[in-house]
Amino acid sequence: MPDKLKSPVKAALVVIGDEILSGRTKDANAATLALWLNEQGVRLDEVRVVPDVTERIIAAVNECRSRFRYVFTTGGIGPTHDDITADAIAKAFDVPLIDHPEAVRLLKAHYPKGEFTEARRRMARIPEGGTLIDNPISVAPGFQLDNVYVLAGVPLIMKAMLESLRHSLDGGAPMRSASLTVPMPESALAGDLGRIADAAKDVQIGSYPYYREGRVGLHVVVRSTDEKRIEQVIEDIKSVVSRFGVTPVDDPREG
Template sequence: MTASGAATHRIVTAAILVIGDEILSGRTKDKNIGYIAEYCTAIGIDIREVRIVPDIEEEIVAAVRALSARYDHVFSTGGIGPTHDDITADAMARAFGVTIDHDPRAVAILTGHYGAENLNEARLRMARIPAGAALIDNPVSKAPGFTIRNVHVMAGVPVIMQAMLDAVTATIPTGAKMLSATVPASMGEGRIAAGLGAIQKDFPDVSIGSYPKMLDGGFATDIVLRSRDADRLAEGVRAVEQLIASLLTAPR
């Protein structure tokens, strides 16, 4: 659905950009990538790429420029706090060649939250917004994120990021939802691989993936089919089910 509520068949793509030394060092375990990917899949946005970059301005700038040019949207998390190493806002301004300063809208939000007497220099850093950016509402801790071009810059703290993501996705067009179905097979991938390959050739518009697992002490496989066309998905599922049935009755 689009922001206006009208359905669209357009494929909308996105990337996730995670910024922070703490993620790369393992000190902080990322909880945002999976959430954003699942959330976007549910509303019709295809996540095509994930990048994690350190708190180095040149690397952030390079990643933003590359991802922004390649996808419809970029969801960025991390690096918009009050400390010296929160450099995301400056990097975003540099990536798009615009100035950055204290945004009166953001200053007003923070003043209302902290009170003018408590709005110190560190907190004012969170009001520095690149020129021309739209603010992203933050109902949790008030310091806003921002959208510049097609890049949505959100906090790294999961509960804040999730609230910001709600605000962002309410305003942007989304595409046709990807549908999925899982067919379980009580056999290993080796027995089913050739047949699945043949089915994939017959259904180029259906993504077919196999995922091995252990079941009751033996090998089993989940076959996951994905398509935007419900009829083609159902046809693919039937083909896979027929393959499994034939393998179960065939001599080994």
């Protein structure tokens, strides 16, 4: 087994998110990032949501960048007073925040003459040493500094920024998965599922119960970088389930 399969490349996401912590908005970026990273052979291994407070952003980013190969942040890079991410990242790295010449040029070209205001110029402030991340939607760029990637919080822009980073990460084998819907109580299958999991320690088997319209059931998700092992374990689970007189249903494959 190649080394890179043994120790997957891991990433963390720091969500700068007063609006998530207040309950006003449900985060959608973590799932987007998780799926995209997996295509690059990188596992999302931790998410932290912190308030829009400089010290909290610095602490989360500094801890994560020392522990994970890649760190992504979302949110707080717009033109308003509450957009403090670039300042916080500069402080986290102890480098000055500068007007990035290319960012200034892009933004100046985007706005009509005379409308490149002080507030808009804020969006060209990048920590020294940072590389711009293209924003095809609304011009104002994200940036990369060392292993930290600073993205917009608006899901549409965040996605577009990720696309511009495609193939630039140093990943391993992507994780594959398959899942079954099993219309029986999770606790009735738990013993058998545990035995299958014990015998298949090279794959991850997750069990997620659901309650829908008064019916109970579970999704069993099998994850591995090895497609063949997934199929074998799925077959084992199907054969156990069928002994209960229950028919498991293959869920649509995600990738």
